[in-house]
Amino acid sequence: MTNWTAMTYILPPLNALRAFEAAARHLSFKLAAHELHVTPAAVGQQVKALEARLGVRLFERLHKQLVLTAAGQAYLPEISDGFRRIADATAQLKPVGAVLLQLGVHGSFDLRRLELEAFRASHAEIGLRVLQPAGLHELIEGKVDVLIARGLGNHPGYRCDRVTEGSGLGDWLIAPAGTADCPEISSFRDWLRALPVENSLALHRRRVVGIVRS
Amino acid sequence: MTNWTAMTYILPPLNALRAFEAAARHLSFKLAAHELHVTPAAVGQQVKALEARLGVRLFERLHKQLVLTAAGQAYLPEISDGFRRIADATAQLKPVGAVLLQLGVHGSFDLRRLELEAFRASHAEIGLRVLQPAGLHELIEGKVDVLIARGLGNHPGYRCDRVTEGSGLGDWLIAPAGTADCPEISSFRDWLRALPVENSLALHRRRVVGIVRS
């Protein structure tokens, strides 16, 4: 008996699901945490909560090794597929302008202080999209075109520009050397450096995860 | 040039995405809010934040009417599909026992206080799954088999049992009359009523959304 009422979904907590998906793909909370820019403890907590909600154990916890249960094995590819589909759709979302500029933001910086709308308003040809949290991985893997980070200057092969005047650790705009001077990135860099100081990037430090395999 | 490194996804904030999907399906923040058990303001905020992240306007805000932009129209079916896939996979996840009992929980009750693990331990044949937040809709639509709610007793066609002794508004276990006496639900009800009082359902009230269309 199908239902006339808007057939809605029963979805588990989506962030917990994301933690599970990453952990299952890596068969490791540690590596999943690295990917998600959180700590291993956080991943473990999310997965545990998910299992409690579903009433199903998804991992066998061996010693320093995760193994998917039968349920987990059946679940993983479906969930990956769902996320992949969402990711694909998002990637294909046409930006407002002709060019899409993907900006990664390191840590938990309150984006409202950046007034990205001002940049967008004065650069209609650039579609600015934000990925947060993001780190060097995302830049290396090409998931973002440019990265705002704190205290991460000077990487070989990357152009790093300070975008705040303050003393001590500063905020850097990091772009691959090959593309660092293309118009979109130049425009954004110039715009950032021209920001009034009180708006300057108060990147709050949130997490430092040790480097995993380089 | 495809990448050897673990091909990870770029996902927008998933909760905001869920808000968008519901809003787009209903073409209404109000109805979406009803579905998601939050207020219309919350939905609007989430959608706005999503648009800001993506750099794409998804809705045209007319007067008391939402219209999807071209981008929103292209986005919606893909996102719905992704969520649907996740929901389907979750529905097919085999419970531990032979029987699956879907429990809806009204409001934001801290599930840890219920020690559902104790119930599971003593009822291995029942796979207990939790949906939260949930309300009468979910019960009516059959998305949950039984509902724990506060101050919502006495509904025609439903069996309502008080499961706490305290005075004033109490916590109710609500099940459709047709299935209220099947073994799973009976077991759960009995178990609930036998709980020590200090564990009794301290359902925190979180939201009261006015009834929409009956």
Next chain:
DNA sequence: AATGCTTACGATCAACGTAACCATG
């Protein structure tokens, strides 16, 4: 005037980090 979206503000709760712990190889 009633309705539905918006915004500002404060409150609340989920998510997270830290640190200590445990088990195993």
Next chain:
DNA sequence: CATGGTTACGTTGATCGTAAGCATT
């Protein structure tokens, strides 16, 4: 004894509700 998962606990921040405002019919 180094490593990776677990747990407890306190903190932070994302999320939400309230209430006031706005525009349109």
